Amino acid sequence: MEDWQALVADERVLVTRDILRYNDMDDNGHLNNSVFTVLCESGRVHYFRERVTPHLPDHTFFVIARIAIDFKAEAFYPGEALTATWLEHLGRSSLRVRQKIMSADKIVAEAEGVCVVMDEATRKPFPIPDATRAALEPLLHAP
Amino acid sequence: MEDWQALVADERVLVTRDILRYNDMDDNGHLNNSVFTVLCESGRVHYFRERVTPHLPDHTFFVIARIAIDFKAEAFYPGEALTATWLEHLGRSSLRVRQKIMSADKIVAEAEGVCVVMDEATRKPFPIPDATRAALEPLLHAP
Protein backbone atom coordinates (compact mmCIF):
# COMPACT_ATOMS: atom_id res chain seq x y z
CA MET A 1 0.00 0.00 0.00
CA GLU A 2 2.83 2.40 0.75
CA ASP A 3 4.35 1.67 -2.63
CA TRP A 4 0.98 2.31 -4.26
CA GLN A 5 0.62 5.66 -2.51
CA ALA A 6 4.08 6.69 -3.66
CA LEU A 7 3.38 5.45 -7.18
CA VAL A 8 0.15 7.32 -7.69
CA ALA A 9 1.53 10.46 -6.06
CA ASP A 10 4.01 10.68 -8.94
CA GLU A 11 2.69 13.13 -11.53
CA ARG A 12 3.97 10.96 -14.36
CA VAL A 13 1.54 8.23 -13.31
CA LEU A 14 -2.10 8.44 -14.40
CA VAL A 15 -4.76 6.59 -12.41
CA THR A 16 -7.89 5.28 -14.14
CA ARG A 17 -10.86 4.17 -12.09
CA ASP A 18 -13.19 1.34 -13.06
CA ILE A 19 -16.16 -0.21 -11.31
CA LEU A 20 -16.32 -3.98 -11.44
CA ARG A 21 -19.44 -5.64 -12.84
CA TYR A 22 -21.19 -8.86 -11.93
CA ASN A 23 -20.52 -10.07 -15.46
CA ASP A 24 -16.76 -9.60 -14.98
CA MET A 25 -16.70 -12.74 -12.86
CA ASP A 26 -16.37 -16.19 -14.34
CA ASP A 27 -17.16 -19.70 -13.24
CA ASN A 28 -14.49 -19.44 -10.51
CA GLY A 29 -16.30 -16.60 -8.77
CA HIS A 30 -13.51 -14.12 -9.42
CA LEU A 31 -12.67 -11.67 -12.19
CA ASN A 32 -11.97 -13.47 -15.42
CA ASN A 33 -8.45 -12.89 -16.74
CA SER A 34 -9.79 -11.21 -19.88
CA VAL A 35 -11.29 -8.46 -17.72
CA PHE A 36 -7.77 -7.49 -16.68
CA THR A 37 -6.95 -6.79 -20.33
CA VAL A 38 -10.09 -4.64 -20.52
CA LEU A 39 -8.97 -2.69 -17.44
CA CYS A 40 -5.46 -2.31 -18.89
CA GLU A 41 -7.04 -0.98 -22.08
CA SER A 42 -9.16 1.53 -20.15
CA GLY A 43 -5.99 2.76 -18.48
CA ARG A 44 -3.98 2.81 -21.69
CA VAL A 45 -6.61 4.65 -23.73
CA HIS A 46 -7.03 7.17 -20.91
CA TYR A 47 -3.25 7.70 -20.71
CA PHE A 48 -2.85 8.14 -24.48
CA ARG A 49 -5.75 10.57 -24.79
CA GLU A 50 -4.47 12.69 -21.93
CA ARG A 51 -0.74 12.60 -22.46
CA VAL A 52 0.38 11.16 -25.79
CA THR A 53 -2.07 11.78 -28.64
CA PRO A 54 -2.03 15.60 -28.23
CA HIS A 55 1.70 15.48 -29.12
CA LEU A 56 1.30 13.37 -32.24
CA PRO A 57 0.69 14.38 -35.87
CA ASP A 58 -2.97 14.14 -36.92
CA HIS A 59 -2.37 11.52 -39.58
CA THR A 60 -1.11 8.94 -37.08
CA PHE A 61 -2.82 6.46 -34.79
CA PHE A 62 -1.81 3.73 -32.34
CA VAL A 63 -2.05 -0.01 -32.50
CA ILE A 64 -1.37 -2.37 -29.65
CA ALA A 65 1.52 -4.70 -30.49
CA ARG A 66 1.94 -6.60 -27.22
CA ILE A 67 0.39 -7.02 -23.83
CA ALA A 68 1.79 -9.04 -20.94
CA ILE A 69 -0.02 -9.39 -17.65
CA ASP A 70 1.21 -10.94 -14.43
CA PHE A 71 -1.66 -11.91 -12.18
CA LYS A 72 -0.81 -11.21 -8.54
CA ALA A 73 -4.09 -11.82 -6.71
CA GLU A 74 -7.75 -12.55 -7.35
CA ALA A 75 -10.16 -9.64 -7.76
CA PHE A 76 -13.85 -9.74 -6.89
CA TYR A 77 -17.20 -8.15 -7.62
CA PRO A 78 -18.52 -5.95 -6.09
CA GLY A 79 -15.66 -3.51 -5.98
CA GLU A 80 -13.53 -1.09 -7.91
CA ALA A 81 -10.24 -1.26 -9.74
CA LEU A 82 -7.65 1.48 -10.01
CA THR A 83 -5.21 1.18 -12.87
CA ALA A 84 -1.97 3.15 -12.64
CA THR A 85 -0.35 3.74 -16.05
CA TRP A 86 2.97 5.30 -16.91
CA LEU A 87 5.43 5.51 -19.78
CA GLU A 88 8.38 3.16 -19.42
CA HIS A 89 10.17 3.28 -22.74
CA LEU A 90 10.23 5.21 -26.01
CA GLY A 91 11.37 3.25 -29.06
CA ARG A 92 11.81 4.44 -32.63
CA SER A 93 8.10 4.24 -33.43
CA SER A 94 6.81 2.45 -30.35
CA LEU A 95 6.02 3.23 -26.73
CA ARG A 96 5.93 0.85 -23.80
CA VAL A 97 3.65 1.58 -20.87
CA ARG A 98 3.67 -0.15 -17.51
CA GLN A 99 0.59 -0.66 -15.38
CA LYS A 100 -0.41 -1.80 -11.93
CA ILE A 101 -3.99 -2.65 -11.05
CA MET A 102 -5.19 -2.25 -7.48
CA SER A 103 -8.45 -3.63 -6.14
CA ALA A 104 -9.61 -4.00 -2.53
CA ASP A 105 -6.25 -2.63 -1.30
CA LYS A 106 -4.22 -5.25 -3.15
CA ILE A 107 -2.11 -5.13 -6.28
CA VAL A 108 -3.99 -7.69 -8.35
CA ALA A 109 -1.98 -7.40 -11.59
CA GLU A 110 1.05 -5.84 -13.21
CA ALA A 111 1.16 -5.32 -16.94
CA GLU A 112 3.07 -3.95 -19.85
CA GLY A 113 1.70 -2.78 -23.17
CA VAL A 114 3.61 -1.92 -26.31
CA CYS A 115 1.93 0.44 -28.76
CA VAL A 116 3.16 1.35 -32.21
CA VAL A 117 2.56 4.73 -33.87
CA MET A 118 1.14 4.10 -37.35
CA ASP A 119 0.79 6.30 -40.40
CA GLU A 120 -2.84 6.43 -41.53
CA ALA A 121 -1.87 6.69 -45.18
CA THR A 122 0.71 3.90 -45.39
CA ARG A 123 -0.61 1.76 -42.47
CA LYS A 124 3.08 1.33 -41.55
CA PRO A 125 4.96 2.25 -38.36
CA PHE A 126 5.67 5.97 -38.18
CA PRO A 127 8.86 7.16 -36.43
CA ILE A 128 8.09 9.27 -33.38
CA PRO A 129 8.89 12.90 -34.38
CA ASP A 130 11.54 14.81 -32.38
CA ALA A 131 8.98 17.26 -31.00
CA THR A 132 6.81 14.39 -29.75
CA ARG A 133 9.85 12.70 -28.22
CA ALA A 134 10.80 15.90 -26.45
CA ALA A 135 7.29 16.20 -25.05
CA LEU A 136 7.13 12.57 -23.90
CA GLU A 137 10.60 12.10 -22.44
CA PRO A 138 9.77 13.93 -19.19
CA LEU A 139 6.98 11.38 -18.67
CA LEU A 140 9.37 8.42 -18.64
CA HIS A 141 9.31 6.78 -15.29
CA ALA A 142 10.97 3.69 -14.00
CA PRO A 143 9.70 3.17 -10.46
CA MET B 1 -33.67 15.38 -16.14
CA GLU B 2 -36.39 16.55 -13.78
CA ASP B 3 -38.05 13.16 -14.01
CA TRP B 4 -34.73 11.50 -13.27
CA GLN B 5 -34.17 13.66 -10.20
CA ALA B 6 -37.63 12.79 -8.90
CA LEU B 7 -37.11 9.12 -9.69
CA VAL B 8 -33.81 8.73 -7.88
CA ALA B 9 -35.00 10.80 -4.95
CA ASP B 10 -37.59 8.08 -4.26
CA GLU B 11 -36.27 5.79 -1.53
CA ARG B 12 -37.73 2.74 -3.27
CA VAL B 13 -35.38 3.33 -6.20
CA LEU B 14 -31.77 2.13 -5.98
CA VAL B 15 -29.11 3.74 -8.17
CA THR B 16 -26.10 1.75 -9.35
CA ARG B 17 -23.11 3.52 -10.81
CA ASP B 18 -20.94 2.08 -13.57
CA ILE B 19 -17.97 3.50 -15.45
CA LEU B 20 -17.98 2.88 -19.18
CA ARG B 21 -14.98 1.14 -20.74
CA TYR B 22 -13.33 1.56 -24.12
CA ASN B 23 -14.18 -2.08 -24.83
CA ASP B 24 -17.90 -1.38 -24.30
CA MET B 25 -18.01 0.31 -27.69
CA ASP B 26 -18.53 -1.58 -30.90
CA ASP B 27 -17.83 -0.95 -34.55
CA ASN B 28 -20.41 1.88 -34.55
CA GLY B 29 -18.40 3.90 -32.02
CA HIS B 30 -21.12 3.68 -29.38
CA LEU B 31 -21.96 1.29 -26.57
CA ASN B 32 -22.86 -2.12 -27.90
CA ASN B 33 -26.40 -3.21 -27.02
CA SER B 34 -25.10 -6.17 -25.00
CA VAL B 35 -23.42 -3.73 -22.61
CA PHE B 36 -26.85 -2.43 -21.65
CA THR B 37 -27.75 -5.92 -20.45
CA VAL B 38 -24.55 -5.96 -18.42
CA LEU B 39 -25.47 -2.61 -16.84
CA CYS B 40 -29.01 -3.86 -16.15
CA GLU B 41 -27.51 -6.91 -14.48
CA SER B 42 -25.21 -4.75 -12.33
CA GLY B 43 -28.27 -2.80 -11.20
CA ARG B 44 -30.39 -5.90 -10.66
CA VAL B 45 -27.77 -7.78 -8.67
CA HIS B 46 -27.14 -4.68 -6.57
CA TYR B 47 -30.87 -4.27 -5.90
CA PHE B 48 -31.40 -7.92 -4.99
CA ARG B 49 -28.42 -8.05 -2.64
CA GLU B 50 -29.50 -4.88 -0.87
CA ARG B 51 -33.25 -5.26 -0.75
CA VAL B 52 -34.54 -8.70 -1.69
CA THR B 53 -32.18 -11.54 -0.80
CA PRO B 54 -32.05 -10.64 2.93
CA HIS B 55 -35.81 -11.38 3.07
CA LEU B 56 -35.61 -14.76 1.36
CA PRO B 57 -35.09 -18.26 2.82
CA ASP B 58 -31.48 -19.48 2.59
CA HIS B 59 -32.29 -22.44 0.37
CA THR B 60 -33.55 -20.23 -2.48
CA PHE B 61 -31.87 -18.36 -5.29
CA PHE B 62 -32.89 -16.26 -8.28
CA VAL B 63 -32.82 -16.91 -11.98
CA ILE B 64 -33.49 -14.36 -14.66
CA ALA B 65 -36.49 -15.37 -16.77
CA ARG B 66 -36.87 -12.37 -19.05
CA ILE B 67 -35.23 -9.12 -19.97
CA ALA B 68 -36.60 -6.46 -22.30
CA ILE B 69 -34.69 -3.31 -23.14
CA ASP B 70 -35.87 -0.27 -25.06
CA PHE B 71 -32.96 1.72 -26.41
CA LYS B 72 -33.66 5.44 -26.17
CA ALA B 73 -30.35 7.03 -27.11
CA GLU B 74 -26.74 6.17 -27.88
CA ALA B 75 -24.23 6.04 -25.03
CA PHE B 76 -20.52 6.73 -25.39
CA TYR B 77 -17.12 6.09 -23.84
CA PRO B 78 -15.66 7.82 -21.91
CA GLY B 79 -18.41 8.37 -19.41
CA GLU B 80 -20.51 6.85 -16.68
CA ALA B 81 -23.87 5.15 -16.49
CA LEU B 82 -26.35 5.35 -13.64
CA THR B 83 -28.91 2.56 -13.48
CA ALA B 84 -32.06 3.19 -11.44
CA THR B 85 -33.78 -0.04 -10.36
CA TRP B 86 -37.07 -0.54 -8.58
CA LEU B 87 -39.60 -3.27 -7.90
CA GLU B 88 -42.63 -3.11 -10.16
CA HIS B 89 -44.54 -6.31 -9.55
CA LEU B 90 -44.63 -9.29 -7.21
CA GLY B 91 -45.96 -12.52 -8.71
CA ARG B 92 -46.48 -15.88 -7.06
CA SER B 93 -42.83 -16.86 -7.27
CA SER B 94 -41.49 -14.09 -9.50
CA LEU B 95 -40.54 -10.42 -9.24
CA ARG B 96 -40.42 -7.84 -11.98
CA VAL B 97 -38.02 -4.94 -11.72
CA ARG B 98 -38.00 -1.83 -13.88
CA GLN B 99 -34.87 0.09 -14.76
CA LYS B 100 -33.78 3.33 -16.39
CA ILE B 101 -30.22 3.94 -17.46
CA MET B 102 -28.89 7.49 -17.58
CA SER B 103 -25.62 8.50 -19.25
CA ALA B 104 -24.35 11.98 -20.12
CA ASP B 105 -27.60 13.51 -18.81
CA LYS B 106 -29.81 11.42 -21.08
CA ILE B 107 -32.03 8.43 -20.49
CA VAL B 108 -30.33 5.95 -22.81
CA ALA B 109 -32.44 2.87 -22.03
CA GLU B 110 -35.46 1.59 -20.15
CA ALA B 111 -35.68 -2.04 -19.16
CA GLU B 112 -37.65 -4.67 -17.35
CA GLY B 113 -36.33 -7.86 -15.81
CA VAL B 114 -38.31 -10.78 -14.50
CA CYS B 115 -36.62 -12.97 -11.89
CA VAL B 116 -37.94 -16.22 -10.48
CA VAL B 117 -37.27 -17.45 -6.95
CA MET B 118 -36.00 -21.02 -7.15
CA ASP B 119 -35.68 -23.78 -4.60
CA GLU B 120 -32.08 -25.04 -4.43
CA ALA B 121 -33.19 -28.60 -3.66
CA THR B 122 -35.88 -29.06 -6.31
CA ARG B 123 -34.54 -26.49 -8.86
CA LYS B 124 -38.20 -25.49 -9.28
CA PRO B 125 -39.93 -22.13 -8.72
CA PHE B 126 -40.49 -21.43 -5.02
CA PRO B 127 -43.56 -19.42 -3.96
CA ILE B 128 -42.59 -16.14 -2.29
CA PRO B 129 -43.29 -16.64 1.45
CA ASP B 130 -45.77 -14.29 3.17
CA ALA B 131 -43.08 -12.70 5.34
CA THR B 132 -40.99 -11.92 2.26
CA ARG B 133 -44.02 -10.51 0.49
CA ALA B 134 -44.80 -8.29 3.47
CA ALA B 135 -41.22 -7.02 3.44
CA LEU B 136 -41.16 -6.36 -0.31
CA GLU B 137 -44.60 -4.83 -0.84
CA PRO B 138 -43.57 -1.41 0.51
CA LEU B 139 -40.87 -1.35 -2.17
CA LEU B 140 -43.36 -1.61 -5.02
CA HIS B 141 -43.24 1.50 -7.09
CA ALA B 142 -45.01 2.44 -10.28
CA PRO B 143 -43.65 5.83 -11.30
Add this chain to the structure above:
Amino acid sequence: MEDWQALVADERVLVTRDILRYNDMDDNGHLNNSVFTVLCESGRVHYFRERVTPHLPDHTFFVIARIAIDFKAEAFYPGEALTATWLEHLGRSSLRVRQKIMSADKIVAEAEGVCVVMDEATRKPFPIPDATRAALEPLLHAP
Protein backbone atom coordinates in the same frame (compact mmCIF):
# COMPACT_ATOMS: atom_id res chain seq x y z
CA MET C 1 -36.64 -30.90 -31.38
CA GLU C 2 -39.22 -31.65 -34.06
CA ASP C 3 -40.33 -28.03 -33.96
CA TRP C 4 -36.73 -26.92 -34.32
CA GLN C 5 -36.20 -29.16 -37.35
CA ALA C 6 -39.34 -27.77 -38.99
CA LEU C 7 -38.33 -24.22 -38.13
CA VAL C 8 -34.85 -24.37 -39.58
CA ALA C 9 -36.04 -26.26 -42.64
CA ASP C 10 -38.06 -23.17 -43.56
CA GLU C 11 -36.13 -21.12 -46.12
CA ARG C 12 -37.29 -17.88 -44.53
CA VAL C 13 -35.36 -18.81 -41.37
CA LEU C 14 -31.60 -18.19 -41.21
CA VAL C 15 -29.47 -20.20 -38.79
CA THR C 16 -26.32 -18.68 -37.30
CA ARG C 17 -23.81 -20.89 -35.56
CA ASP C 18 -21.72 -19.81 -32.57
CA ILE C 19 -19.23 -21.66 -30.42
CA LEU C 20 -19.50 -21.02 -26.71
CA ARG C 21 -16.44 -19.79 -24.84
CA TYR C 22 -15.24 -20.43 -21.32
CA ASN C 23 -15.55 -16.70 -20.67
CA ASP C 24 -19.27 -16.79 -21.57
CA MET C 25 -19.98 -18.42 -18.23
CA ASP C 26 -20.52 -16.44 -15.07
CA ASP C 27 -20.30 -17.12 -11.37
CA ASN C 28 -23.27 -19.53 -11.64
CA GLY C 29 -21.38 -21.87 -13.97
CA HIS C 30 -23.74 -21.23 -16.88
CA LEU C 31 -23.90 -18.76 -19.74
CA ASN C 32 -24.38 -15.24 -18.47
CA ASN C 33 -27.59 -13.62 -19.69
CA SER C 34 -25.66 -10.93 -21.55
CA VAL C 35 -24.15 -13.62 -23.78
CA PHE C 36 -27.63 -14.37 -25.10
CA THR C 37 -27.85 -10.79 -26.36
CA VAL C 38 -24.48 -11.27 -28.05
CA LEU C 39 -25.77 -14.44 -29.73
CA CYS C 40 -28.97 -12.66 -30.77
CA GLU C 41 -26.85 -9.90 -32.26
CA SER C 42 -24.72 -12.40 -34.19
CA GLY C 43 -27.92 -13.85 -35.63
CA ARG C 44 -29.46 -10.46 -36.34
CA VAL C 45 -26.38 -9.02 -38.06
CA HIS C 46 -26.05 -12.20 -40.11
CA TYR C 47 -29.71 -12.03 -41.14
CA PHE C 48 -29.57 -8.35 -42.08
CA ARG C 49 -26.37 -8.70 -44.11
CA GLU C 50 -27.75 -11.67 -46.00
CA ARG C 51 -31.36 -10.71 -46.50
CA VAL C 52 -32.19 -7.11 -45.65
CA THR C 53 -29.33 -4.68 -46.28
CA PRO C 54 -28.97 -5.61 -49.98
CA HIS C 55 -32.53 -4.29 -50.50
CA LEU C 56 -31.97 -0.97 -48.75
CA PRO C 57 -30.76 2.38 -50.14
CA ASP C 58 -27.06 3.04 -49.53
CA HIS C 59 -27.60 6.09 -47.37
CA THR C 60 -29.47 4.14 -44.69
CA PHE C 61 -28.41 2.03 -41.75
CA PHE C 62 -30.04 0.15 -38.88
CA VAL C 63 -30.23 0.81 -35.20
CA ILE C 64 -31.57 -1.57 -32.61
CA ALA C 65 -34.57 -0.08 -30.81
CA ARG C 66 -35.64 -2.96 -28.61
CA ILE C 67 -34.63 -6.43 -27.54
CA ALA C 68 -36.63 -8.82 -25.39
CA ILE C 69 -35.33 -12.22 -24.38
CA ASP C 70 -37.16 -15.03 -22.62
CA PHE C 71 -34.76 -17.44 -21.00
CA LYS C 72 -36.00 -21.01 -21.34
CA ALA C 73 -33.10 -23.12 -20.08
CA GLU C 74 -29.50 -22.82 -18.94
CA ALA C 75 -26.73 -23.10 -21.54
CA PHE C 76 -23.24 -24.38 -20.81
CA TYR C 77 -19.65 -24.30 -22.02
CA PRO C 78 -18.29 -26.27 -23.80
CA GLY C 79 -20.82 -26.39 -26.59
CA GLU C 80 -22.37 -24.57 -29.48
CA ALA C 81 -25.38 -22.35 -30.00
CA LEU C 82 -27.56 -22.18 -33.08
CA THR C 83 -29.62 -19.02 -33.47
CA ALA C 84 -32.61 -19.15 -35.82
CA THR C 85 -33.67 -15.71 -37.04
CA TRP C 86 -36.65 -14.69 -39.14
CA LEU C 87 -38.63 -11.60 -40.03
CA GLU C 88 -41.87 -11.29 -38.08
CA HIS C 89 -43.17 -7.82 -38.85
CA LEU C 90 -42.57 -4.88 -41.17
CA GLY C 91 -43.51 -1.46 -39.79
CA ARG C 92 -43.32 1.93 -41.47
CA SER C 93 -39.60 2.30 -40.88
CA SER C 94 -38.95 -0.62 -38.54
CA LEU C 95 -38.56 -4.39 -38.74
CA ARG C 96 -39.14 -6.93 -36.02
CA VAL C 97 -37.20 -10.19 -36.06
CA ARG C 98 -37.88 -13.24 -33.95
CA GLN C 99 -35.21 -15.64 -32.77
CA LYS C 100 -34.82 -18.98 -31.07
CA ILE C 101 -31.52 -20.13 -29.63
CA MET C 102 -30.77 -23.85 -29.42
CA SER C 103 -27.91 -25.36 -27.45
CA ALA C 104 -27.31 -29.00 -26.47
CA ASP C 105 -30.61 -30.00 -28.12
CA LYS C 106 -32.67 -27.57 -26.07
CA ILE C 107 -34.31 -24.26 -26.87
CA VAL C 108 -32.48 -22.07 -24.36
CA ALA C 109 -33.99 -18.70 -25.33
CA GLU C 110 -36.57 -16.97 -27.47
CA ALA C 111 -36.12 -13.37 -28.45
CA GLU C 112 -37.44 -10.47 -30.43
CA GLY C 113 -35.50 -7.55 -31.80
CA VAL C 114 -36.85 -4.35 -33.30
CA CYS C 115 -34.59 -2.47 -35.69
CA VAL C 116 -35.22 0.93 -37.19
CA VAL C 117 -34.00 2.02 -40.63
CA MET C 118 -32.22 5.34 -40.27
CA ASP C 119 -31.21 8.00 -42.76
CA GLU C 120 -27.47 8.69 -42.56
CA ALA C 121 -27.92 12.35 -43.40
CA THR C 122 -30.76 13.26 -41.04
CA ARG C 123 -30.09 10.56 -38.39
CA LYS C 124 -33.89 10.12 -38.33
CA PRO C 125 -36.06 7.07 -39.10
CA PHE C 126 -36.35 6.44 -42.83
CA PRO C 127 -39.59 4.94 -44.22
CA ILE C 128 -38.98 1.53 -45.80
CA PRO C 129 -39.21 2.10 -49.58
CA ASP C 130 -41.83 0.17 -51.57
CA ALA C 131 -39.23 -1.84 -53.46
CA THR C 132 -37.62 -2.92 -50.19
CA ARG C 133 -41.00 -3.80 -48.75
CA ALA C 134 -41.80 -5.90 -51.80
CA ALA C 135 -38.49 -7.74 -51.44
CA LEU C 136 -38.91 -8.36 -47.71
CA GLU C 137 -42.59 -9.33 -47.54
CA PRO C 138 -42.00 -12.88 -48.82
CA LEU C 139 -39.61 -13.34 -45.87
CA LEU C 140 -42.31 -12.67 -43.27
CA HIS C 141 -42.91 -15.76 -41.25
CA ALA C 142 -45.05 -16.40 -38.24
CA PRO C 143 -44.36 -19.97 -37.11
Add this chain to the structure above:
Amino acid sequence: MEDWQALVADERVLVTRDILRYNDMDDNGHLNNSVFTVLCESGRVHYFRERVTPHLPDHTFFVIARIAIDFKAEAFYPGEALTATWLEHLGRSSLRVRQKIMSADKIVAEAEGVCVVMDEATRKPFPIPDATRAALEPLLHAP
Protein backbone atom coordinates in the same frame (compact mmCIF):
# COMPACT_ATOMS: atom_id res chain seq x y z
CA MET D 1 0.50 -21.22 -43.97
CA GLU D 2 2.96 -24.03 -44.47
CA ASP D 3 4.24 -23.51 -40.93
CA TRP D 4 0.67 -23.59 -39.65
CA GLN D 5 -0.03 -26.86 -41.46
CA ALA D 6 3.08 -28.42 -39.99
CA LEU D 7 2.26 -27.07 -36.54
CA VAL D 8 -1.30 -28.38 -36.37
CA ALA D 9 -0.27 -31.71 -37.89
CA ASP D 10 1.84 -32.31 -34.78
CA GLU D 11 -0.11 -34.49 -32.36
CA ARG D 12 1.23 -32.55 -29.39
CA VAL D 13 -0.62 -29.47 -30.65
CA LEU D 14 -4.33 -29.08 -29.93
CA VAL D 15 -6.46 -26.84 -32.15
CA THR D 16 -9.49 -25.04 -30.74
CA ARG D 17 -12.03 -23.49 -33.07
CA ASP D 18 -13.96 -20.32 -32.30
CA ILE D 19 -16.46 -18.32 -34.33
CA LEU D 20 -16.01 -14.57 -34.19
CA ARG D 21 -18.96 -12.43 -33.10
CA TYR D 22 -20.08 -8.98 -34.14
CA ASN D 23 -19.59 -7.87 -30.55
CA ASP D 24 -15.91 -8.94 -30.66
CA MET D 25 -15.14 -5.86 -32.72
CA ASP D 26 -14.40 -2.50 -31.20
CA ASP D 27 -14.53 1.11 -32.35
CA ASN D 28 -11.68 0.39 -34.79
CA GLY D 29 -13.74 -2.14 -36.74
CA HIS D 30 -11.45 -5.02 -35.83
CA LEU D 31 -11.28 -7.56 -33.01
CA ASN D 32 -10.64 -5.87 -29.70
CA ASN D 33 -7.40 -7.01 -28.05
CA SER D 34 -9.30 -8.43 -25.07
CA VAL D 35 -10.99 -10.92 -27.40
CA PHE D 36 -7.59 -12.47 -28.08
CA THR D 37 -7.26 -13.25 -24.39
CA VAL D 38 -10.71 -14.85 -24.53
CA LEU D 39 -9.62 -16.99 -27.49
CA CYS D 40 -6.37 -17.91 -25.70
CA GLU D 41 -8.44 -18.95 -22.70
CA SER D 42 -10.74 -21.09 -24.86
CA GLY D 43 -7.66 -22.83 -26.21
CA ARG D 44 -5.99 -23.17 -22.82
CA VAL D 45 -9.08 -24.55 -21.06
CA HIS D 46 -9.62 -26.99 -23.94
CA TYR D 47 -5.99 -28.15 -23.75
CA PHE D 48 -6.02 -28.58 -19.99
CA ARG D 49 -9.30 -30.52 -19.97
CA GLU D 50 -8.11 -32.83 -22.71
CA ARG D 51 -4.48 -33.36 -21.81
CA VAL D 52 -3.49 -32.08 -18.38
CA THR D 53 -6.27 -32.27 -15.80
CA PRO D 54 -6.80 -36.04 -16.21
CA HIS D 55 -3.22 -36.53 -14.97
CA LEU D 56 -3.57 -34.35 -11.88
CA PRO D 57 -4.70 -35.23 -8.34
CA ASP D 58 -8.38 -34.41 -7.65
CA HIS D 59 -7.63 -31.89 -4.92
CA THR D 60 -5.74 -29.57 -7.26
CA PHE D 61 -6.76 -26.86 -9.69
CA PHE D 62 -5.11 -24.35 -12.01
CA VAL D 63 -4.74 -20.63 -11.84
CA ILE D 64 -3.41 -18.42 -14.58
CA ALA D 65 -0.28 -16.57 -13.44
CA ARG D 66 0.74 -14.80 -16.62
CA ILE D 67 -0.36 -14.16 -20.16
CA ALA D 68 1.60 -12.41 -22.88
CA ILE D 69 0.21 -11.80 -26.33
CA ASP D 70 2.00 -10.49 -29.40
CA PHE D 71 -0.44 -9.10 -31.92
CA LYS D 72 0.65 -9.93 -35.46
CA ALA D 73 -2.29 -8.84 -37.60
CA GLU D 74 -5.82 -7.53 -37.33
CA ALA D 75 -8.70 -10.01 -37.19
CA PHE D 76 -12.22 -9.31 -38.42
CA TYR D 77 -15.84 -10.35 -38.05
CA PRO D 78 -17.34 -12.33 -39.72
CA GLY D 79 -14.89 -15.19 -39.57
CA GLU D 80 -13.39 -17.90 -37.44
CA ALA D 81 -10.32 -18.24 -35.29
CA LEU D 82 -8.24 -21.35 -34.79
CA THR D 83 -6.08 -21.43 -31.69
CA ALA D 84 -3.18 -23.89 -31.61
CA THR D 85 -2.03 -24.71 -28.08
CA TRP D 86 0.91 -26.78 -26.90
CA LEU D 87 2.99 -27.36 -23.80
CA GLU D 88 6.29 -25.52 -23.84
CA HIS D 89 7.71 -25.89 -20.36
CA LEU D 90 7.13 -27.78 -17.11
CA GLY D 91 8.25 -26.02 -13.95
CA ARG D 92 8.14 -27.23 -10.36
CA SER D 93 4.44 -26.44 -9.94
CA SER D 94 3.78 -24.48 -13.12
CA LEU D 95 3.24 -25.14 -16.82
CA ARG D 96 3.81 -22.81 -19.71
CA VAL D 97 1.75 -23.18 -22.86
CA ARG D 98 2.40 -21.50 -26.18
CA GLN D 99 -0.34 -20.53 -28.61
CA LYS D 100 -0.79 -19.26 -32.14
CA ILE D 101 -4.08 -17.86 -33.35
CA MET D 102 -4.98 -18.09 -37.03
CA SER D 103 -7.82 -16.22 -38.68
CA ALA D 104 -8.54 -15.68 -42.40
CA ASP D 105 -5.34 -17.57 -43.28
CA LYS D 106 -3.10 -15.32 -41.22
CA ILE D 107 -1.37 -15.75 -37.89
CA VAL D 108 -3.01 -12.91 -35.99
CA ALA D 109 -1.42 -13.50 -32.58
CA GLU D 110 1.15 -15.51 -30.68
CA ALA D 111 0.81 -16.00 -26.96
CA GLU D 112 2.18 -17.64 -23.87
CA GLY D 113 0.30 -18.55 -20.74
CA VAL D 114 1.73 -19.67 -17.42
CA CYS D 115 -0.53 -21.73 -15.17
CA VAL D 116 0.17 -22.79 -11.62
CA VAL D 117 -1.11 -26.00 -10.06
CA MET D 118 -2.77 -25.14 -6.76
CA ASP D 119 -3.76 -27.22 -3.75
CA GLU D 120 -7.47 -26.77 -2.98
CA ALA D 121 -6.92 -27.15 0.75
CA THR D 122 -3.96 -24.82 1.25
CA ARG D 123 -4.63 -22.52 -1.77
CA LYS D 124 -0.85 -22.69 -2.33
CA PRO D 125 1.17 -23.92 -5.32
CA PHE D 126 1.29 -27.71 -5.46
CA PRO D 127 4.42 -29.42 -6.89
CA ILE D 128 3.63 -31.40 -10.03
CA PRO D 129 3.73 -35.08 -8.99
CA ASP D 130 6.22 -37.41 -10.73
CA ALA D 131 3.46 -39.43 -12.40
CA THR D 132 1.92 -36.27 -13.83
CA ARG D 133 5.30 -35.09 -15.01
CA ALA D 134 5.92 -38.41 -16.73
CA ALA D 135 2.57 -38.16 -18.48
CA LEU D 136 3.10 -34.56 -19.59
CA GLU D 137 6.73 -34.67 -20.69
CA PRO D 138 5.95 -36.35 -24.03
CA LEU D 139 3.67 -33.41 -24.80
CA LEU D 140 6.49 -30.88 -24.54
CA HIS D 141 7.03 -29.28 -27.89
CA ALA D 142 9.30 -26.47 -28.98
CA PRO D 143 8.48 -25.77 -32.62
